[in-house]
Amino acid sequence: MPANIKDEKIHQEYAAAHDQRLNTATQPDAVSVVVNPLQKRTHAEIISDVTDFCTPDLAEHTETFIKGALVARNPDLYASIPELSADDVAALDYERDHKWAGTKTLYYSMVICALGAATQGWDQTGSNGANLSFPQEFGIHAEYGQAGGERDEWIVGLINSAPYLSAAIIGCWLSDPLNHAFGRRGEIFLTSLCLIATPIASAFTKNWETLFAVRLVMGLGLGAKAATVPIYAAELSPARIRGALTMGWQLWVCFGIFLGFAANCVVKDVGQIAWRLQLASAFIPALPLAFGIFFAPESPRWLMKKGRNAEAFAAFNRLRLHPVIAARDLYYSHVLYEEERAQARGASYLSRLADCFRIPRIRRANLAASTVMLAQQMCGINSAVCVARVRRHQFPLRDPGGIHHRHVWASGAPATFPFMAIFLLATGLAFIIDDPQTRTALAAAFIYIFTMFYSVGEGPVAFMYSAEVFPTIQREQGMAWAVCVNNFFASVLGMTFPSMVRAFGITGSFGFYAALNVVALIWIFLWIPETKGLTLEEIDDVFSIPTSTFIKYETTVWLPYFFKKYVLRQNVANIVPLLDKAYIED
Secondary structure (H helix, E strand, O other), X not given: OOHHHHHHHHHHHHHHHHHHXXXXXXXXXXXXXXXXXXXXXXXXXXXXXXXXXXXXXXXXXXXXHHHHHHHHHOHHHHHHOOOOOHHHHHHHHHHHHOOXXXXXXXXXXXXXXXXXXXXXXXXXXXXXXXXXXXXXXXXXXXXXXXXXXXXXXXXXXXXXXXXXXXXXHOHXXXXXXXXHHHHHHHHHHHHHHHHHHHHHHHOOOOOHHHHHHHHHHHHHHHHHHHOOHHHHHHHHOOOOOHHHHHOHHHHHHHHHHXXXXXXXXXXXXXXXXXXXXXXXXXXXXHHXXXXXXXXXXXXXXXXXXXXXXXXXXXXXXXXXXXXXXXXXXXXXXXXXXXXXXXXXXXXXXXXXXXXXXXXXXXXXXXXXXXXXXXXXXXXXXXXXXXXXXXHHHHOOOOOOOOHHHHHHHHOOHHHHOOOOOOOHHHHHHHOOOOOHHHHHHHHHHHHHHHHHHHHHXXXXXXXXXHHHOXXXXXXXXXXXXXXXHHHHHHHHHHHHHHHHHHHHHHHHHHHHHHHHXXXXXXXXXXXXXXXXXXXXXXXXXXXXXXXXXXXXXXXXXXXHHHHHHHHOOOOOOOOOOHHHOOOOOO
């Protein structure tokens, strides 16, 4: 039997099995959400399309791309594709059997992304220790009950929130034009320069107005970088481990928070310039980031969008274990990107941004990303980080040299043990205790445990999920909006938390955030579908499921199944996954 006929027979058998699986769904009009467009093409059509794709820049790699395209069409049956050599099959077998196998370049690039995240965390926490000093120097340190106390609370809150505010309003929206002009690497380099200069500049400010302005500029770099680094990590990573690698964003943000708190503690005893050193130290991780990004590859998906396919293939070859794997990933990305372009309503910045709200599939992805980003702030993590400053005002003691420094150490809890777990409400209740040492010890302990829950769940998921759910064309705009939501509410919480404590007390304030956690849990249950194991391009099709259908499935199928199986411990039949029975819009 000729090779191409044999291949077509295998393809037809695979397609028939695929259709039979779909017909087993309980809904009469069920279809697969994730449709591989290459499965609709014949062997001859694939060869013709690949040849056109490779001409002229990749002509010498045409045979490799034909192999890659055939593997992408039937990824589970690659061993039966006659065009593949024994070496090709062995490489694909190794990829299948060694989930974490990757090139040195891939893992080096993830280290660079980790530096970008650590910079984010350090910049956000440098002001925590400085809060114990700079208000006195700038004359904005009135205590609770004193004249001007409420005004000074708002000023300090505004200074702390300045980076979040400018990141939400301007910084995150700079990511698209910067990415367009300079690429992912160039954008990360430019923002790292900003994050070297602004922490140093903040150390030389002479009044709170100047410090506020410098921190606003810092937010431009923070917002643009936060909208790009997770995308960069997601676009470099293989689908099988993309979630684990991009989830490292928040892990390394937490590590940066830890380093920031450690730096606060190191310089806390140097006198009047302690707060200046605490703010300036945030430039440290940005320095190796600016240098190291030059040795990482550009995102192959960004290069593909620019029509630079030869460079994209070279980048994928540095990131993947074998040329056939690199060709498979690039060509499949190209095919799905072309389909996205055919559905796009326009190429301008504003039209792509508008698509995030007017196209149903992308609107649902936007809803999901915005929900996880908002939930990250609703959970109260930033308020827990700010508890050192609030604790000083709420429970003033006469030992400024001792208790204030104990607060610096205790407030490092959110990053010291990111895998521990707590009750947020217990943190607030700890402040009912009159004894200051017991109160501080219990509050710090509860924050440690709370942060574990945060660090293994909502913390790492928010940026990872948002970076992957948008289609390639709208990815910059979608991620910018998600980061805008995150940083805007971070700034709101930072500004209002001191006043909330004044109005409700610290116990009532933490109780409020505990209630918000319940609300966030309900939202996530109702609006956020799973994306595990799918390529970035396939994820867009997951959101073809109408929101009402997803909610109905969650509440009438999955929730009863979970309750019967894991609560009542009944022996129940497995449910059909939603992705096998979902409705797709016409």
